[in-house]
Amino acid sequence: MSKKMWFGVEGRMRWVDTPQSGADVSPKGFSVGGTLLNGGGYADGSFGSHKEYGFSWSGASSRQAAGIMQAYAAGTYGRGLIYFLDPHTLDTNVLPAHWADPSLAIGDESPQLIRSRRLPLTGVPTANAEANDIPAVTAVYDLADAATGFPGERDSLFIPVPPGTSLRIGAIYTRTGSGGIFAAPVDAAGTAGTATLLTQVSPTATDIIPDEILPGAVGVRVWLGKSADGPATVSVAAMIGRIMSTLTATATSPKRLGPWMPGDGHTGCRFVGKPTLVRYNGVGGGQVGYATTLTEVGAWEY
CATH class of the missing domain: 2.40.30 (Elongation Factor Tu (Ef-tu); domain 3)
Known part of the structure; x- marks a missing residue:
């Protein structure tokens, strides 16, 4: 490749x-x-x-x-x-910088992960951030009155995934209610398929990209949101995505281990x-x- x-x-x-x-x-x-x-x-x-x-x-x-x-x-x-x-970024972090480090959106320094949700001017210190060299500040999204389900192209991230590979992704976050970070395959018409709720990865985890998302015809969409009505929050410290062969993405693969790397x-x-x-x-x-x-x-x- x-x-x-x-x-x-x-x-x-x-x-x-x-x-x-x-x-x-x-x-x-x-x-x-x-x-x-x-x-x-x-x-x-x-x-x-x-x-x-x-x-x-x-x-x-x-x-x-x-x-x-x-x-x-x-x-x-x-x-x-x-x-x-x-090709140089496939095993580092294929996510954009402000998705890899959501705290960049604090103070409107970068786009919000949800356009209609403006983050508070301060974040929350990330516990045990040194363990995997993750960002020092966690971004907190209040989703109480947010829409449910797939938010559309504007509030999601498209990641192209080549044939014969999959997206391995990790999200270091916590959630309340039905809030979460989701991923879904995308078909040739651009339609997102069945969503997967990403695992809540601990800042001290060894395997920092535990979730494998198989692509549709063209790739994967990722978004932050909620799946049902009612109060919900998502507190996200970091995300990381890597493109790996579906035949070699085993639990013992060194490419699944930390530390976190900035989005490239x-x-x-x-x-x-x-x-x-x-x-x-x-x-x-x-x-x-x-x-x-x-x-x-x-x-x-x-």
């Missing part, structure tokens, strides 16, 4: 060649700094961020490979968000401009090089 990357829009994904090494996949956030009149310094910036990806492919690439990327940029295969799985995924991207294309020669039917920039917009677009 390291030579290929799972890429596309939600209903039309495929394996594409992995970009060349040295790709810039840095998070981007607001920052400002300078020097005061008395010689002191100042710096300020957002805790939250979005991802920006600068990808380029070899000058020995095929015309077909370059054409596929151009077609995605043109909306030929669908005009939805672009999703992909960087995204909520869906858009092309910045169009992919560049350089024609080099006619070898093997024609060799070209191409490059593109993708910016994460999913959590802010809807």
Whole structure:
């Protein structure tokens, strides 16, 4: 899988060649700094961020490979968000930063996991956070008057899952009432299937990704919510997701063990401009090089 990357829009994904090494996949956030009149310094910036990806492919690439990327940029295969799985993140944490660390939403530094639920300005200290190196603050969602069931695309996270693999996921949280963190497979039409209530993982757990979610035709959706009417809360400290072969995701697999790692995924991207294309020669039917920039917009677009 390291030579290929799972890429596309939600209903039309495929394996594409992995970009060349040295790709810039840095998070981007607001920052400002300078020097005061008395010689002191100042710096300020957002805790939250979005991802920006600068990808380029070899000058020995095929015309077909370059054409596929151009077609995605043109909306030929669908005009939805672009999703992909960087092979380097499959065994770290494929969740976006603010899903991996929900406390980032405190103070509106990052999007809320439920758009209509604004977190208090302070969180709750996470007990035993050092055990698996999880975030120091737990985010508490009061769901007393929240809707029940699947909240729709706007308040859920789509995770593409390639054929032959599954999503192993762990949520370090507690709940009251019918509140919880849920996951469901997604079919080719984008419909979420039967929901699974994720296990409440302890901060000191050895196996930090106990739940295996088999994908539908395209992937998995994850959300925070409740399954029935009435008072409910969800207090979530951290989440982690890894893509693993369904044949090797055993309880003793080292990849299921801690510690927690920050989120290295995204909520869906858009092309910045169009992919560049350089024609080099006619070898093997024609060799070209191409490059593109993708910016994460999913959590802010809807």
